[in-house]
Amino acid sequence: xxxxxxxxxxxxxxPEGERRGLxxxxxxxxxxxxxxAFGLALxxxxxxxxxxxxxxxxxxxxxxxxxxxxxxxxxxxxxxxDGFSWKSQDLEHSAQxxxxxxxxxxxxxxxxxxxxxTLDEITYPLIYGWLPLDDVLQTLRSRPKDVTVVLTGRRCxxxxxxxxxxxxxxxxxxxxxxxxxxxQRGIED
Numbered sequence: 001x002x003x004x005x006x007x008x009x010x011x012x013x014x015p016e017g018e019r020r021g022l023x024x025x026x027x028x029x030x031x032x033x034x035x036x037a038f039g040l041a042l043x044x045x046x047x048x049x050x051x052x053x054x055x056x057x058x059x060x061x062x063x064x065x066x067x068x069x070x071x072x073x074x075x076x077x078x079x080x081x082d083g084f085s086w087k088s089q090d091l092e093h094s095a096q097x098x099x100x101x102x103x104x105x106x107x108x109x110x111x112x113x114x115x116x117x118t119l120d121e122i123t124y125p126l127i128y129g130w131l132p133l134d135d136v137l138q139t140l141r142s143r144p145k146d147v148t149v150v151l152t153g154r155r156c157x158x159x160x161x162x163x164x165x166x167x168x169x170x171x172x173x174x175x176x177x178x179x180x181x182x183x184q185r186g187i188e189d
Contacts, residue, residue, distance in 0.1 A: 023164040025152075028168075053070065057083065060079040
């Protein structure tokens with residue numbers, strides 16, 4: 001490892017524009033997309049901002065670690081799906097759940113009741129053709145000016161990336177699963 005001298009000069013000038021809601025995308029094959037989105041939700045909640053999280057692939061009865069903690073903190077989180085496609089017993093039913101869930105998420109975005117709306121794992125129903133991309137794009141464009149929307153999932157459509165204000169691509173370098181280590185409670189659920 002090569003060390004470096006800490007910077008002593010400010011590396012940027014403060015932007016002059018007005019504060020407004022953002023479209024933030026966490027995509028890529030690496031771990032951390034949802035985790036980063038949940039961190040933003042916690043940060044906003046900590047500032048007294050209203051937050052709502054929709055999980056497009058999780059079942060409504062899911063009790064993963066994030067559900068337990070968000071419940072304790074009073075952050076609403078809602079599963080909209082029936083699990084990942086390889087677990088589905090009926091893909092048309094899964095698609096209908098995604099469409100119904102999108103109507104809830106769209107209403108939350110357009111209501112202006114929330115500072116931040118997180119659309120966790122929304123890219124999957126988009127790339128499977130279960131959700132109309134044009135409607136999602138139009139909703140993002142027409143949302144109230146102070147509403148931030150965070151979208152997560154692999155292979156985010158390029159049209160959303162082009163519209164977004166901030167895009168982070170998580171790159172897989174190494175994952176324990178590749179070495180035969182199963183998912184760990186508290187790390188991946």
